[in-house]
Amino acid sequence: MHSRAEVTSERASWGLRLAALAAIIFLHFPIAIIALYAFNTEERTYQFPPPGLTLKWFGELTRRTDFWQSLGMSLQVALVATLVALILGTLTAAAIYRSSFFGKEAISLLVILPIALPGIVTGIALRSGINTLDLDFSFWTIVVGHATFCIVTVYNNVVARLRRTAYSQIEASMDLGATSFQTLRYVVLPNIATSLLAGGMLAFALSFDEVIVTTFTSGTQQQTLPIWMLGQLTRPRDRPVTNVAALVVIAITFVPILLAYRFTQEAAE
Amino acid sequence: MALIAENPKKASLATRFSSLMFRRPRLLLFLLLAPPLLWLGIFYLGSLFLLVIQSFYRVDDFSGVVIREFSLETYKTLFTPANMEVVYRTAAMAAIVTLASALIAFPLAYYMARYAKGRMRSLLYLAVLVPLWSSYLVRIYSWKLILANEGVLNWILQTIGLSGVRDWLLDLPVIGGPSLSFSYLGMFFVFVYIWLPYMILPINAALERVPRSLIEASSDLGAKPGYTFRKVIFPLAFPGVVAGSIFTFSLTLGDYIIPTVIGNSSFFIGPAVNSLQGTSGNVPLAAAFTIVPMVIMGIYLLVARRLGAFDAL
Numbered sequence: 371m372h373s374r375a376e377v378t379s380e381r382a383s384w385g386l387r388l389a390a391l392a393a394i395i396f397l398h399f400p401i402a403i404i405a406l407y408a409f410n411t412e413e414r415t416y417q418f419p420p421p422g423l424t425l426k427w428f429g430e431l432t433r434r435t436d437f438w439q440s441l442g443m444s445l446q447v448a449l450v451a452t453l454v455a456l457i458l459g460t461l462t463a464a465a466i467y468r469s470s471f472f473g474k475e476a477i478s479l480l481v482i483l484p485i486a487l488p489g490i491v492t493g494i495a496l497r498s499g500i501n502t503l504d505l506d507f508s509f510w511t512i513v514v515g516h517a518t519f520c521i522v523t524v525y526n527n528v529v530a531r532l533r534r535t536a537y538s539q540i541e542a543s544m545d546l547g548a549t550s551f552q553t554l555r556y557v558v559l560p561n562i563a564t565s566l567l568a569g570g571m572l573a574f575a576l577s578f579d580e581v582i583v584t585t586f587t588s589g590t591q592q593q594t595l596p597i598w599m600l601g602q603l604t605r606p607r608d609r610p611v612t613n614v615a616a617l618v619v620i621a622i623t624f625v626p627i628l629l630a631y632r633f634t635q636e637a638a639e
Numbered sequence: 640m641a642l643i644a645e646n647p648k649k650a651s652l653a654t655r656f657s658s659l660m661f662r663r664p665r666l667l668l669f670l671l672l673a674p675p676l677l678w679l680g681i682f683y684l685g686s687l688f689l690l691v692i693q694s695f696y697r698v699d700d701f702s703g704v705v706i707r708e709f710s711l712e713t714y715k716t717l718f719t720p721a722n723m724e725v726v727y728r729t730a731a732m733a734a735i736v737t738l739a740s741a742l743i744a745f746p747l748a749y750y751m752a753r754y755a756k757g758r759m760r761s762l763l764y765l766a767v768l769v770p771l772w773s774s775y776l777v778r779i780y781s782w783k784l785i786l787a788n789e790g791v792l793n794w795i796l797q798t799i800g801l802s803g804v805r806d807w808l809l810d811l812p813v814i815g816g817p818s819l820s821f822s823y824l825g826m827f828f829v830f831v832y833i834w835l836p837y838m839i840l841p842i843n844a845a846l847e848r849v850p851r852s853l854i855e856a857s858s859d860l861g862a863k864p865g866y867t868f869r870k871v872i873f874p875l876a877f878p879g880v881v882a883g884s885i886f887t888f889s890l891t892l893g894d895y896i897i898p899t900v901i902g903n904s905s906f907f908i909g910p911a912v913n914s915l916q917g918t919s920g921n922v923p924l925a926a927a928f929t930i931v932p933m934v935i936m937g938i939y940l941l942v943a944r945r946l947g948a949f950d951a952l
Contacts, residue, residue, distance in 0.1 A: 394763070477675075549657035
């Protein structure tokens, strides 16, 4: 124990600490800049330091119906896509985690593939798929695209939890006369509940933020928030509104990330 | 089971279904797998397959109509110098971005795994996760603010008197350009920033798996800390670096937003594919272009597996 205490009390060199600190600053400086510019009084340039601070652009944003409509669209898409991903991801995890069969590796690869391949590949592929099936681009084609790459976050979380759950609990439940449904309801689901929540939150965040696949699977009528944002980025007009919208978007995504992190941490402890 | 056997009539539908599933695990497996396999295996893989097929079609030069016959014409167009330049440019950017990400990520991941304790450790972990999951577009947008001529980076450089260094860098051939936001240099910053968390996390995971006893043994046997790092810690963490590089390389290869928003509007694979399938209506060539990152990543993954990266994921 003595030597272990010595090892743990050793300190990082100044060089290492500086390098780590620099990386942390690099990761967060741009987010701080977004927060600052939301209050900027300057309308036409990105001048630093800002000449003054104001809250007036927040009021301006509340009047922008296009922003709120696309926000509503994004929330709906993310909600439905998350539900589909929860079902498909949990089914896959339940099938994979204890059984061995031919093609098992292929299935876990298949689940990861939509997110491992560049978004543009998945996007164009789905676009040709939808065209071939002669479907109209709509709310539902966006959902299909999003659910496809969201399955993996649910699958990863649930399969990890199932592997940690003792199978003897399930056997005990069945031995005591419970049906599969009762076992599912009273043993399996309570065990995997927080992993479903964590996976669901991440799927939601992933869908809420997705832009590349969405540009290929949405119709002209449907505008998600990232598509709206992309329009603002490529056609730089009303900069102040974009600045405020950027801060609002960061704030919205912050909540599910924190929650998902808490759920996975609690489970690990 | 015995209970059901005694009162077969009283067993509800649910109970009978339940025991059927218990006796026939293969049937249960099939029922569980059918929905995800229909979705991913038929719809998604089918779409990918269609994409590959389309790359063997060709566009008629005069009418601009897609001719649905097998031909290698489109690939002949893909391998012309102008198009290959796009591929090389994208691959070179992906390689440099990957290298820089690894250099920036390693010290932080190392500090997190070896020195940070308790609250500090979860705080750092969260500090990496928040940018990773924050809006991708907003994070790109923030760099428009930072790199602008009147923006904060130039203000900092001016304040500490380094504007000369910036001008010298922008005057360099290839990486330079009229201003930071219209140069490869600026684009490089944005790529590194956006993908950095993907590099930190696998390196951190690999470093956390290095047993402390190995480090202690090395120092007990008289190795200096630097020697222990080179001979024990780094080789064990290397698969993590390779795992991270899969993400940074692949994501840079396929991205089409960053080169569109920042940079000197010379073509990268992503924007090229987008404009080919959109404005030019040349879907076969767009499809052939998407095969390029798939092939490159296929080879990359094979090499990565050799280097043990998959165990580090």
